[in-house]
Amino acid sequence: MPVQTIATTPYDDQKPGTSGLRKKVRVFQQPGYAENFVQSVFDSLEGFAGQTLVVGGDGRYLNRDVIQIVLKMAAANGFGRVIVGQGGILSTPAASHLIRASGAFGGLVLSASHNPGGPDEDFGIKYNVGNGGPAPEKVTDAIHARTLTIDQYRISDDSDVDIDSVGTAKMGDMAVEVVDPVALYADLMESLFDFAAIRAMIAGGFTLAFDSMSAVTGPYAIEIIERRLGAPAGTVMNGTPLPDFGHHHPDPNLVHAKELYNRLMADDAPDFGAASDGDGDRNLIIGRHSYVTPSDSLAVLAANAHLAPGYVAGLKGIARSMPTSGAADRVAQKLGVPLYETPTGWKFFGNLLDAGMATICGEESAGTGSDHVREKDGIWAVLLWLNILAVRKQSVAAIMADHWATYGRNYYARHDYESIAKDKADALMAALRSKLDSLPGTTNSGGTIAAADDFAYTDPTDGSVSRNQGVRILFTDGSRVVFRLSGTGTEGATLRVYIERYVPVGGDLGMETGDALAPLIAAAQEVADIAGFTGMEAPSVIT
Ligand code: VG1
Ligand code: CO
Numbered sequence: 090m091p092v093q094t095i096a097t098t099p100y101d102d103q104k105p106g107t108s109g110l111r112k113k114v115r116v117f118q119q120p121g122y123a124e125n126f127v128q129s130v131f132d133s134l135e136g137f138a139g140q141t142l143v144v145g146g147d148g149r150y151l152n153r154d155v156i157q158i159v160l161k162m163a164a165a166n167g168f169g170r171v172i173v174g175q176g177g178i179l180s181t182p183a184a185s186h187l188i189r190a191s192g193a194f195g196g197l198v199l200s201a202s203h204n205p206g207g208p209d210e211d212f213g214i215k216y217n218v219g220n221g222g223p224a225p226e227k228v229t230d231a232i233h234a235r236t237l238t239i240d241q242y243r244i245s246d247d248s249d250v251d252i253d254s255v256g257t258a259k260m261g262d263m264a265v266e267v268v269d270p271v272a273l274y275a276d277l278m279e280s281l282f283d284f285a286a287i288r289a290m291i292a293g294g295f296t297l298a299f300d301s302m303s304a305v306t307g308p309y310a311i312e313i314i315e316r317r318l319g320a321p322a323g324t325v326m327n328g329t330p331l332p333d334f335g336h337h338h339p340d341p342n343l344v345h346a347k348e349l350y351n352r353l354m355a356d357d358a359p360d361f362g363a364a365s366d367g368d369g370d371r372n373l374i375i376g377r378h379s380y381v382t383p384s385d386s387l388a389v390l391a392a393n394a395h396l397a398p399g400y401v402a403g404l405k406g407i408a409r410s411m412p413t414s415g416a417a418d419r420v421a422q423k424l425g426v427p428l429y430e431t432p433t434g435w436k437f438f439g440n441l442l443d444a445g446m447a448t449i450c451g452e453e454s455a456g457t458g459s460d461h462v463r464e465k466d467g468i469w470a471v472l473l474w475l476n477i478l479a480v481r482k483q484s485v486a487a488i489m490a491d492h493w494a495t496y497g498r499n500y501y502a503r504h505d506y507e508s509i510a511k512d513k514a515d516a517l518m519a520a521l522r523s524k525l526d527s528l529p530g531t532t533n534s535g536g537t538i539a540a541a542d543d544f545a546y547t548d549p550t551d552g553s554v555s556r557n558q559g560v561r562i563l564f565t566d567g568s569r570v571v572f573r574l575s576g577t578g579t580e581g582a583t584l585r586v587y588i589e590r591y592v593p594v595g596g597d598l599g600m601e602t603g604d605a606l607a608p609l610i611a612a613a614q615e616v617a618d619i620a621g622f623t624g625m626e627a628p629s630v631i632t
Pocket of ligand 2: 366
């Protein structure tokens, strides 16, 4: 296998964000752009000679090309084996499981998740470490530092490998194993949940719809929901992964999963609806005429997880990202287990899961998961919901009403202001940060401000500190407004405003979310002058 060493010059924009490096496809198509990043990953690691690397992606445009580049670079850099999903497909949770199950050194997950795909849209590369989870900050910082000094990369001269047939090939000394991307993952799901009970529920007339959004979960959902659980063909909508996701954003929210939402709100709606995102790690849950906010979903899953075989022993702890509502905190309190509040992004959960401190984790952005892998997992969340429904034999709406009657309700919404000029977004955040000290004690439409800070997190397992993770404005009645800038976008900046109000048991638990939050939405404007800085009078997306 002839290896070429190619001279290169650094790109100055390869800093990984919340979840890997995400850029426009055109950016990735610059000469040496993907190669520089992949070599920088390898240069930041030690001890992988002869070891295994897992590679796969969500099937978006450029997936196949970058997989061939990764194979040739892995061979030239001394990996012993690469395991690749057939057709280049691996959902993010399935990649995490495969890394763990195969004892791999790490993996490269090719995805820009919920971002749109296609020649004019987005692509991404994320490195996951041997526990199956996203590289922690110290690793992504090292990768970024290397991208700024890199002067060469190594790549094999070999021709492309056939990644469409299951089997093993050789590239020099390195084995390339093409595997079924679904089977191992589906078996893991079957080991965690009571498939017989869910099957019986479906056979008994329970109806459901699952929207794969033309993204990676299609083959997984068809195997698990239709084949193994016996749901009728057609239960899985948009089940073929397309390189451009059929021109949609594979983002499972009320804007982009509108088709599913409308179906669940119709008179003849099925009992249960769900969707997942581009790379299969997020989930949207909608009961018949009953939308479940992701933060509430996390709380309900945590409160009821013991009803599924994989979690009968109970939870060791619950972890949520800081902007996620406090609904899960009340469940943790009742269960008598610790609750951890981390910065946004799954990479902060890995240490807690590895240390056995948390069993279930979640984010307000529709990501929930457990210690079965080290990524959030869309299909896992759907199956846990189905398992709970099969045991409790109640509707989603009834389960939600019961949950709120037990714990009180955290009214919650996220307002996204997209495509803001970066300097304006930075100026807004800087202005907010500069007045944090003077806010406590002042009053606005939201009430009296009790505290205001910039969230910082100290990892309880290794003491590492992450600062500037979002500005929190906390009111005396427990309500809060949180501001942060997205770390996954590829165009300008996105301001995320997270709004939460808690109403205890005995209060009005049946309000419309918009009404419940109106005073706090006004307060967010007053404190941050969003319209003044951005020129936008309303958010582009509300979830
Ligand atoms: C967003 C979400 C965050 C999630 C991240 C990656 O990040 O808010 O909760 O972990 O996407 O998810 P940001 O920085 O844009 O707010 V995924 O499914 O896009 O890999
Ligand atoms: Co995702």
